[in-house]
Amino acid sequence: MRGFTIVELVLSIAILGVLGMALGPGIATSVQSYNLAASRRQSTAEARAGMERMVREIRQIPGTAQVISLGASNFQFQFPTGTAITYSLSGTNLLRNSDVLVSNVSGLSFAYYDQTGAATATPSNVRSVQVQFTTTAPYTLRTRVFMPNTGNYYGGFVSQ
Numbered sequence: 001m002r003g004f005t006i007v008e009l010v011l012s013i014a015i016l017g018v019l020g021m022a023l024g025p026g027i028a029t030s031v032q033s034y035n036l037a038a039s040r041r042q043s044t045a046e047a048r049a050g051m052e053r054m055v056r057e058i059r060q061i062p063g064t065a066q067v068i069s070l071g072a073s074n075f076q077f078q079f080p081t082g083t084a085i086t087y088s089l090s091g092t093n094l095l096r097n098s099d100v101l102v103s104n105v106s107g108l109s110f111a112y113y114d115q116t117g118a119a120t121a122t123p124s125n126v127r128s129v130q131v132q133f134t135t136t137a138p139y140t141l142r143t144r145v146f147m148p149n150t151g152n153y154y155g156g157f158v159s160q
Contacts, residue, residue: 064125
């Protein structure tokens with residue numbers, strides 16, 4: 001009769017156990033690294049999508065008359081459909097009105113510029129808006145959005 005003896009089976013199980021103990025921490029570290037990378041990719045994709053939506057909506061502001069209020073950490077304007085839109089930070093959530101646009105945000109700032117590129121705090125003088133937010137990943141997104149039909153002068157603009 002062919003087969004394995006009990007000694008051979010116990011020895012095989014012992015060798016597999018030693019290999020498992022030696023390789024286990026390496027495999028666990030690899031799985032943790034993969035999960036961290038996947039989480040950061042998800043967070044980055046969410047942040048980029050949120051920034052793209054903000055940029056798209058700010059570009060659709062018909063003119064400076066629709067800019068309602070300017071704040072260092074919030075911005076409110078009238079959307080072409082007649083809806084007021086406010087971007088603000090609540091805790092770690094970047095909100096569009098009361099809806100969460102991006103989660104896990106640690107900082108949000110807005111800067112407003114007139115047609116010459118100088119900073120302004122007057123809604124009727126706003127020609128471009130700089131939006132910046134930082135996620136807890138940490139990952140910082142920043143862009144400057146030029147509003148259409150407002151007589152922008154692009155000569156002094158330097159891409160970053």
